[in-house]
Amino acid sequence: MDDPPERSSSDPDEEIMRATYRALREHGYADLTIKRIAAEYGKSTAAIHYHYETKDDLLAAFLDFILDQFVETIHEVETTAPEERLDLLLDKLLVAPQDHPDLLIAMLEMRSQAPYKPAFGERFQQNEEYVRYVLRTVIDHGISEGVFADVDAEHVARSLLTIVDGARTRAVVLDDTTPLETARRTAAEYVGAVLLDGRPSSTD
Amino acid sequence: MDDPPERSSSDPDEEIMRATYRALREHGYADLTIKRIAAEYGKSTAAIHYHYETKDDLLAAFLDFILDQFVETIHEVETTAPEERLDLLLDKLLVAPQDHPDLLIAMLEMRSQAPYKPAFGERFQQNEEYVRYVLRTVIDHGISEGVFADVDAEHVARSLLTIVDGARTRAVVLDDTTPLETARRTAAEYVGAVLLDGRPSSTD
DNA sequence: CTGGACTTACTAACCGATTAGTCAAAAGAC
DNA sequence: GTCTTTTGACTAATCGGTTAGTAAGTCCAG
Known part of the structure; x- marks a missing residue:
């Protein structure tokens, strides 16, 4: 019921943010797609949509x-x-x-x-x-x-x-x-x- | 055989530039498509490609x-x-x-x-x-x-x-x-x- | 401590829309 | 009649987003 000090943050939301950051750095905003974020995340594109309704929300x-x-x-x-x-x-x-x-x-x-x-x-x-x-x-x-x-x-x-x-x-x-x-x-x-x-x- | 003072410039290249300018003002660079430029130009998208090989060239x-x-x-x-x-x-x-x-x-x-x-x-x-x-x-x-x-x-x-x-x-x-x-x-x-x-x- | 109910976190497959670009044929211009 | 210009129909790829289904974990009743 309290914060266990996990090292590499298993919180999906935060990890998606980090994945977005990496994708952004590599491809730039104009070429920032859900697919590329998902690739950095290591999961499917639908997994992204599970956490964020739309691309704009993300x-x-x-x-x-x-x-x-x-x-x-x-x-x-x-x-x-x-x-x-x-x-x-x-x-x-x-x-x-x-x-x-x-x-x-x-x-x-x-x-x-x-x-x-x-x-x-x-x-x-x-x-x-x-x-x-x-x-x-x-x-x-x-x-x-x-x-x-x-x-x-x-x-x-x-x-x-x-x-x-x-x-x-x-x-x-x-x-x-x-x-x-x-x-x-x-x-x-x-x-x-x-x-x-x-x-x-x-x-x- | 030289510069007749046409008022609205029948030079296709220049008119495409103007059409691009209008399309850019209305839709922004991110949503600037050949289709939209062609719409402003009043011709088909293929007509654009006749004058400019690729979008990047244009x-x-x-x-x-x-x-x-x-x-x-x-x-x-x-x-x-x-x-x-x-x-x-x-x-x-x-x-x-x-x-x-x-x-x-x-x-x-x-x-x-x-x-x-x-x-x-x-x-x-x-x-x-x-x-x-x-x-x-x-x-x-x-x-x-x-x-x-x-x-x-x-x-x-x-x-x-x-x-x-x-x-x-x-x-x-x-x-x-x-x-x-x-x-x-x-x-x-x-x-x-x-x-x-x-x-x-x-x-x- | 066991078994059903529910939640979280996903995957694979697919959708309609849109994109840049191609090409053969038609339409004008001179 | 030929050369320039334009069109309509097309392709292949990619886009954001949806769907049904699944595996694993949590919760709680009895």
Whole structure:
């Protein structure tokens, strides 16, 4: 009646999520079929349909699965000093994805489907709002502590997310993770100019 | 035997490109089929295959068609004064697309396919290089004229393109063109801080 | 502790719909 | 009359989803 610590998770739902992840990485979203997910799962396609009524249901669940993981990594940033905290958050948003370029591709594919799949749009929007809230909060915190200039925190948060989204898109299209590094520098410059007005930023 | 000024262009190739454009706007890239393009064209699917061997050939040609048009709009900017020229270029990149949100969606869909369709990737990359070159040139021009600070023009160009790409991605995912306006402001702030260092920018 | 009832987790076979692409024949154009 | 263009009918493959049936485990009554 309680959680036995199974190592490789015999929970079918979770294993299907993992199978979906693998299939997505290998074939991309456009070629993500129930058949391929089933192949990764090691079972029949009907087995997938037993757990998820439709493909859309599965994909919506998968998006929850993946976005929850992403939110968790954001939560790992525990530093409270505004300047350092903002730095670490930008690292999570811009340097961490460099290790998972194929996931970056799949995510952009799914993002581009948002206009046609409301279930996708809602989830991405919800996630964006949360990350934006986290950014706005740390900026406001910095302002009230006097380490940041008195700026429009909401706008600065949106600006930083624009840089993040731009970097991710460019990393996919240009088939190279250097846009993420470039954007990390751009974000630092923007923060230095707008938030740390007057301060000497770490210019090279 | 040369260019009669026909108004609605009886050139089949060009009309198929236009039909593809309409089909893409209406159904999105993921649901862009030969059948739908043929429906817009007003002919049979086999007629499409007569002009373009495969769907990929057609799509590659279409990407050329659409990116060439985009380059033309960039070329419309004739102002030579660096500061004003950069402003107008950013307008072309960030405010002009607000009138064609559905094209923005389709373009993002095609961009996300770049990793799987080399023909797409090459064309987007070529286009990006050109726009980046135009930006770098105007920045370098501004530096040599003394109106811009002595910065790494290549990096600033990449930064601005990151903001542009981020805004476009966000406009699609968030189903709203305001990210483009936000990004226009962000770009202005970035230019003001990095290029016009010290100058009083038009802050509100 | 045994035996029926019910649940979970699947499989194999199949369905209608849709896809890109082919081909011989017909229809125009000059 | 010939060359370009277009059509209708077609194929082979793949898609998401449905169906009936099965094996194994759990639950519970007596």
